[in-house]
Amino acid sequence: xxxxxxxxxxxxxxxxxxxxxxxxxxxxxxxxxxxxxxxxxxxxxxxxxxxxxxxxxxxxxxxxxxxxxxxxxxxxxxxxxxxxxxxxxxxxxxxxxxxxxxxxxxxxxxxxxxxxxxxxxxxxxxxxxxxxxxxxxxxxxxxxxxxxxxxxxxxxxxxxxxxxxxxxxxxxxxxxxxxxxxxxxxxxxxxxxxxxxxxxxxxxxxxxxxxxxxxxxxxxxxxxxxxxxxxxxxxxxxxxxxxxxxxxxxxxxxxxxxxxxxxxxxxxxxxxxxxxxxxxxxxxxxxxxxxxxxxxxxxxxxxxxxxxxxxxxxxxxxxxxxxxxxxxxxxxxxxxxxxxxxxxxxxxxxxxxxxxxxxxxxxxxxxxxxxxxxxxxxxxxxxxxx
Amino acid sequence: xxxxxxxxxxxxxxxxxxxxxxxxxxxxxxxxxxxxxxxxxxxxxxxxxxxxxxxxxxxxxxxxxxxxxxxxxxxxxxxxxxxxxxxxxxxxxxxxxxxxxxxxxxxxxxxxxxxxxxxxxxxxxxxxxxxxxxxxxxxxxxxxxxxxxxxxxxxxxxxxxxxxxxxxxxxxxxxxxxxxxxxxxxxxxxxxxxxxxxxxxxxxxxxxxxxxxxxxxxxxxxxxxxxxxxxxxxxxxxxxxxxxxxxxxxxxxxxxxxxxxxxxxxxxxxxxxxxxxxxxxxxxxxxxxxxxxxxxxxxxxxxxxxxxx
Numbered sequence: 001x002x003x004x005x006x007x008x009x010x011x012x013x014x015x016x017x018x019x020x021x022x023x024x025x026x027x028x029x030x031x032x033x034x035x036x037x038x039x040x041x042x043x044x045x046x047x048x049x050x051x052x053x054x055x056x057x058x059x060x061x062x063x064x065x066x067x068x069x070x071x072x073x074x075x076x077x078x079x080x081x082x083x084x085x086x087x088x089x090x091x092x093x094x095x096x097x098x099x100x101x102x103x104x105x106x107x108x109x110x111x112x113x114x115x116x117x118x119x120x121x122x123x124x125x126x127x128x129x130x131x132x133x134x135x136x137x138x139x140x141x142x143x144x145x146x147x148x149x150x151x152x153x154x155x156x157x158x159x160x161x162x163x164x165x166x167x168x169x170x171x172x173x174x175x176x177x178x179x180x181x182x183x184x185x186x187x188x189x190x191x192x193x194x195x196x197x198x199x200x201x202x203x204x205x206x207x208x209x210x211x212x213x214x215x216x217x218x219x220x221x222x223x224x225x226x227x228x229x230x231x232x233x234x235x236x237x238x239x240x241x242x243x244x245x246x247x248x249x250x251x252x253x254x255x256x257x258x259x260x261x262x263x264x265x266x267x268x269x270x271x272x273x274x275x276x277x278x279x280x281x282x283x284x285x286x287x288x289x290x291x292x293x294x295x296x297x298x299x300x301x302x303x304x305x306x307x308x309x310x311x312x313x314x315x316x317x318x319x320x321x322x323x324x325x326x327x328x329x330x331x332x333x334x335x336x337x338x339x340x341x342x343x344x345x346x347x348x349x350x351x352x353x354x355x356x357x358x359x360x361x362x363x364x365x366x367x368x369x370x371x372x373x374x375x376x377x378x379x380x381x382x383x384x385x386x
Numbered sequence: 387x388x389x390x391x392x393x394x395x396x397x398x399x400x401x402x403x404x405x406x407x408x409x410x411x412x413x414x415x416x417x418x419x420x421x422x423x424x425x426x427x428x429x430x431x432x433x434x435x436x437x438x439x440x441x442x443x444x445x446x447x448x449x450x451x452x453x454x455x456x457x458x459x460x461x462x463x464x465x466x467x468x469x470x471x472x473x474x475x476x477x478x479x480x481x482x483x484x485x486x487x488x489x490x491x492x493x494x495x496x497x498x499x500x501x502x503x504x505x506x507x508x509x510x511x512x513x514x515x516x517x518x519x520x521x522x523x524x525x526x527x528x529x530x531x532x533x534x535x536x537x538x539x540x541x542x543x544x545x546x547x548x549x550x551x552x553x554x555x556x557x558x559x560x561x562x563x564x565x566x567x568x569x570x571x572x573x574x575x576x577x578x579x580x581x582x583x584x585x586x587x588x589x590x591x592x593x594x595x596x597x598x599x600x601x602x603x604x605x606x607x608x609x610x611x612x613x614x615x616x617x618x619x620x621x622x623x624x625x626x627x628x629x630x631x632x633x634x635x636x637x638x639x640x641x642x643x644x645x646x647x648x649x650x651x652x653x654x655x656x657x658x659x660x661x662x663x664x665x666x667x668x669x670x671x672x673x674x675x676x677x678x679x680x681x682x683x684x685x686x687x688x689x690x691x692x693x694x695x
Contacts, residue, residue, distance in 0.1 A: 052594050073600025085591035089613035098609065099599035150599070 002063030002153045003028040004049065004187060009058035011044050011211075018044050020211045022058070031180050031188040032216075033202030035195055037234070041211035042191045043158055049189060050079050050156055062154055078147035079156040082163065084139045086131040092118075092142050093127040096149055117145045120179075137168045144179075155183075157190045161197065169197075177201055195235050199223070207231050221368070229362040232285045232355055238319050240355070241291065241329045245284035247277070247356065247365075256354060258284045260325055263301035263351040272366045282365065285355030288319050291331040294348035303346040306331070308339045322347065438677070445671030451664035459667070466671045476672065478647045479655040483631070483679075486566055486651050490630045491623050493570035498577025498622065499615075502585055505578070517579070524575030532639030535568035557640065561648040565637050569630055577622045584618035585611075617690060624687035631680055652676050 004026040011019040019041040026032045034042040047053040049060060051072030059068045067075050086095050096114045101107075118124040121141040131139055140160060147155060160176075161169045177200070180188055192198055198205045199219040206216040207230075215227040226232035232240045245258035253266045254273075294303040304324055311320035311333065318333045322345065331347050333339050356365040446466060449459040470476055501520065505513050523531070538544040541555040557564045588611060596606045634653040637643065643650035643658065650658070652672060660669025 050598060052597070072594075072597045077598060079595065079598045081591045081595060083589065083591050085589060085595040087592055087596070087610055088589070089610065098596070098601070102596075102599055102601040102605050102609075146595075 002065075002187060003030070004154060004189065005061040006045070006049075007059045007061070009045070009048060009055045009060060011041070011048060011053065012056040018211050019048070019055075022213055024206060024213060024216065026187060026189065028063075028187055029184055031190065031201060031203045033190045033192060033198040033205045034208060035192055035198035035202075035205055035234075036208035038193055039210075040208040042193075042208050044211075045208070046156055046158055046189060046191045049154075050077055051075050075154075076150075076152050077154045077156055078150045078152040080143050080147050080158065080160045082159040084131075084143035084160075084163075086139055086142055086146070088131050091128055091130050092123060092134070095131070095142055096127075096146055099146065099150055113149060117148050120148070121145045136164055137172065140164060140172060144176075148179075148183075151186075153187065155186045155188045157188070159192055160190075162192070162194070173197060173200060196237070199235065205235075207234060209234075225364070225366070225368050226285070226355060227364050229283060229285065229357050232357070232364075236287055236289075238288045238330045240285045240287050242357070243284045243286065243327055243329070244359075245282055246280065247282045248279040256282070256284055256356070258286075258354075259304045259327060259329070259349075261302040261304055263349070263354070265351050265354055265356075268352050268354060269356070269366060272368070274365050274367055277365050281359055283357040283359055283362070285357060286329070286349045287353065287355075288330040288332050290350040290353040291329060291347055292349075293333065294346045296348075299350060299352055300348040301351050303348055306345055306347050308333075308341055308343045308345060310341070311339055313338070441670050441677075442674055444667050445674045447667045449667040449670075451661065451666050453664070462667075466668055469668065470671060470675075475647055475650070475655065479650045479652050479672075480675075482562060482647065482649060483651040485562055486569070486637075486649070487627050487630045489563075489566040490569045490573065491626050493566065494573045494577045494626045495619060495622060497570060497574040498581045501574065501578040502582035505582060506585055520575035520578055522575075523572055526572060528572070528633060528635030529639055531568060531572045532636045535564070535571070535636075536640045539564050558645060561641055561645060565640055565649050568636060568640065569633055572633075572636065573626055573629060577626065580618055580622055581615065584615050588614050620690045621687065624683050624690065627683045628680060628687070631676060631683070652679075 004024075006022045006024040009019060009022040010017060022041075022045060024032075034045060036042050044053060048055050049062075051067065051070065055068060059066055061067065062075060062077070087098060090098065093114060096117065097110060100110050100113070114127070115124065118127060121144060123138060123141050123145060126134060126138055126142070131142070134142065140163070143160070147157075157176075161172050164172060180186070180201075190201060199222070202219060204216055204218055205222050207214045207222070209230050215222060215231050217225070222231065222235050226235060226240075229242055233242065243258050245256050247254070247256050253264060254269050255262050256265050257263075294300060296303075306322035306324035306329070309321045309323055309328070311318050313335075316335075318335055318338060319330055320333050320339060322329055322331050324347070329347075331345075333345065339345060357363060358365055443461075446461060446463065447459055448455050448462045448465070501516070505516060508516065526534075536557065539546075539556040540558070542552055543556075545556055546552045546554050592610060593606055596610055601609070631651075632653065634657070637649050637651060637654055638657075641649045643654040647655075653676060656669045656672035656676065658669075659665045659672060
């Protein structure tokens with residue numbers, strides 16, 4: 001069992017930093033997902049861990065061993081590439097057997113192990129075929145099998161599902177999770193640009209942007225406590241509404257003025273407000289799930305009058321882009337009756353679910369604080385990861 | 387040829403029949419297409435097949451360039467063949483040809499792969515400059531290449547000056563080696579281009595995957611690069627063989643087949659017999675042997691290069 005540690009790792013390409021000062025601790029046996037938009041440095045970080053790129057500065061550890069200068073083949077890792085990288089000139093059996101053979105592992109047990117892995121991945125009937133004769137999903141399984149044969153300390157996956165169609169992707173996602181549960185001793189590092197994949201699969205998720213690690217947290221914490229506007233918008237679909245607002249304190253109560261209404265957020269900020277936050281303009285984040293037709297119940301903001309512009313049916317719910325005053329927001333509307341374009345709807349948001357960000361630094365003004373009292377959060381997550 | 391009709395037992399009718407004919411997967415051969423191919427066939431027959439047949443016939447006659455047999459000549463059956471069998475110069479020439487082609491193949495392959503893999507890692511401007519120079523050497527007429535190599539490898543030439551052996555005549559001391567080197571030099575550009583293109587087609591992630599598996603550089607080359615380059619390499623081998631066999635000009639300029647018969651490859655010997663010794667018929671017979679050799683290479687080339695079904 002070994003964890004992984006990045007210590008102040010930088011990677012420069014032609015003078016610009018692709019990865020800046022990456023510090024990340026991955027616990028042994030953990031499934032961590034690196035997620036971010038393309039060009040955020042997630043694949044470069046993975047390749048540095050694999051030894052396919054050398055960091056410009058900093059050290060990388062696998063377990064207690066400093067592997068920064070260890071050749072890739074001696075790091076005891078397995079990697080699944082985005083393109084699968086099967087050896088085109090070998091059939092499936094030889095693809096699986098290649099690693100053990102070059103490492104001169106005993107031949108006697110090889111057959112049995114290949115059969116075992118092939119059975120696990122349901123590719124036993126394909127052993128004699130060449131990669132060219134396989135479908136995308138089958139190639140993906142072979143690539144996975146080739147990585148599994150090694151029984152490595154660390155299992156690296158670089159967008160392994162991105163070349164599959166949607167249905168197969170969901171199926172393979174579930175299989176990867178099951179696989180990880182079986183191989184609980186292996187540490188997994190998984191790179192994806194798909195936040196849904198990240199939230200479903202990772203024990204923890206690391207969000208990167210422009211080579212900077214923004215936040216590492218469990219899926220739930222990432223969703224509930226985004227540390228910055230970027231994370232708030234990147235995690236969750238449809239993405240969080242970010243609006244200009246004003247925060248004001250008077251006595252014990254704290255209110256935020258946004259979308260033309262003033263809502264009491266005392267309970268939300270109690271004990272969680274970062275030091276030095278004073279009254280004034282802020283950025284207010286409201287998730288579409290927390291913005292819905294007003295019902296007048298407690299905990300809701302006063303009603304906001306809005307007009308439906310475009311509504312999008314996602315199956316379980318309807319999300320609509322609405323116009324209210326100068327702002328456009330995305331809100332959750334009932335499925336029946338489906339709101340028409342131009343229809344007026346009174347919206348309200350859940351005051352206990354607003355996110356507050358600094359206008360200049362875009363960082364969250366709220367600490368994680370005591371565990372949230374919201375009870376409906378897990379339901380929201382489950383909708384995210386449909 | 388045949389238009390498929392609807393399978394029996396299905397609802398047949400004129401409409402269905404017509405629909406069936408619009409299917410794009412039906413056999414679309416039409417006899418009229420033969421007419422369109424006639425000019426090409428005609429040219430092939432007039433310019434290739436008839437002269438070939440005539441050359442085969444000539445090889446079995448006693449035609450000479452001058453003398454009585456140049457006027458009154460005729461079919462002599464297998465006489466020339468038995469002469470060929472006992473002609474030690476012919477057998478020497480065959481060996482020399484084999485050495486020349488074999489050496490060229492090895493050299494062209496190794497040098498081409500070496501240059502191509504070096505250029506893969508080179509900076510773009512370097513790739514353009516080196517690639518350009520090498521291609522120029524390939525485009526250079528055999529006469530120019532031959533003159534250049536002749537001048538550089540004889541006594542007082544560039545090669546001797548460079549390695550401090552000004553008084554050695556390399557071309558005289560190792561004639562077959564030098565002409566083979568010259569041939570390799572002139573054909574490496576082509577093999578570098580072809581092998582370079584094939585190298586760029588090898589997925590880099592497959593190589594990286596092998597690195598992750600702890601395969602050594604040699605194992606990666608042996609198990610992945612080489613098998614993927616195989617079809618390209620075979621094509622290079624066969625094309626080198628064919629082009630070397632036809633590279634009359636280079637050797638004629640450099641040594642004219644000498645000294646002795648040291649570089650006397652078949653095309654030179656054929657020319658020698660036909661036009662120096664005036665034995666037109668015998669020269670044609672040696673030419674036919676070359677045609678046979680070339681056919682073997684050609685058939686192999688077509689088989690390897692043809693897409694597999």
